[in-house]
Amino acid sequence: MNIETLKNAIKDRAKREGYLLNPDENFLDSLFEGLYKNVVRYDYPSCPCRLSTAILKEDLDIVCPCLYRDPDLYHYGRCFCGLYMTEAYMKSKDRPVVPNRRPIEPAKIEKIGSRIGVKTVGAHYRCKSCGNEVTVSKVGGGVLVCCGIEMELIKG
Numbered sequence: 001m002n003i004e005t006l007k008n009a010i011k012d013r014a015k016r017e018g019y020l021l022n023p024d025e026n027f028l029d030s031l032f033e034g035l036y037k038n039v040v041r042y043d044y045p046s047c048p049c050r051l052s053t054a055i056l057k058e059d060l061d062i063v064c065p066c067l068y069r070d071p072d073l074y075h076y077g078r079c080f081c082g083l084y085m086t087e088a089y090m091k092s093k094d095r096p097v098v099p100n101r102r103p104i105e106p107a108k109i110e111k112i113g114s115r116i117g118v119k120t121v122g123a124h125y126r127c128k129s130c131g132n133e134v135t136v137s138k139v140g141g142g143v144l145v146c147c148g149i150e151m152e153l154i155k156g
Contacts, residue, residue, distance in 0.1 A: 003036040006045065010035075010064070010083070019073065019084045031083050035064055049081035050102055061102065068101040071130050071147050101129050101147050118144060124155035 010032070014021050022028045034048025046052040047062040061067040069079045076098045077089025089095065118125075123136045127146035134144060134151070144151040 001039060003032060006036050006039065007032050013065070014084060020087060020090060022078075022082050022085060023090065027082065031081060047081055050100070068147060071101065071132075072098050075130065103149055123153060125151040126154045127151050 011021065022031070031048060035045040038044070038046045038048060038052060042052060042054050042056070042059075044056050044059070045064045046059050047064055047066050050062045050066075052059050052062065056063075065084065066079070069084055072079045073084060073086055076096050077092065078085040078095075078098060080098045080100055082098075118136055118139055121136055121139055124133065125136070125144050126133045127149070128151070129147035129149060132146050132151075133154075
């Protein structure tokens, strides 16, 4: 993979998913360069705005597009690094600072592992980061994750 292939893949994905990329070409190029450097270093495009462990399994939450992109776009109109933006954000004069949602110590999350977190239909969970709440309608095993962290059970 070369940098042009990476750029085109990101541009295509943004278009397909209905997102806009940062209109500042110089800034955008610096993000693409950082992503490409991380592909060369680690063999995956980890976010250039966050510290990588160089271990893919521990960095899955920051492989571009990162796990935090959609919550960031929903709440703030752009992602943490500024690669993706919404049209509303680009038109707005009020541009809030996007916090880094990544936990200081990345959560060790397994999709289906040695434990089953969700056990009861009707159980109610909340995200400790953004406040999203969900009610379980079907038990399928595994744990519920939002914003890169395991959700907390608030009513079981």
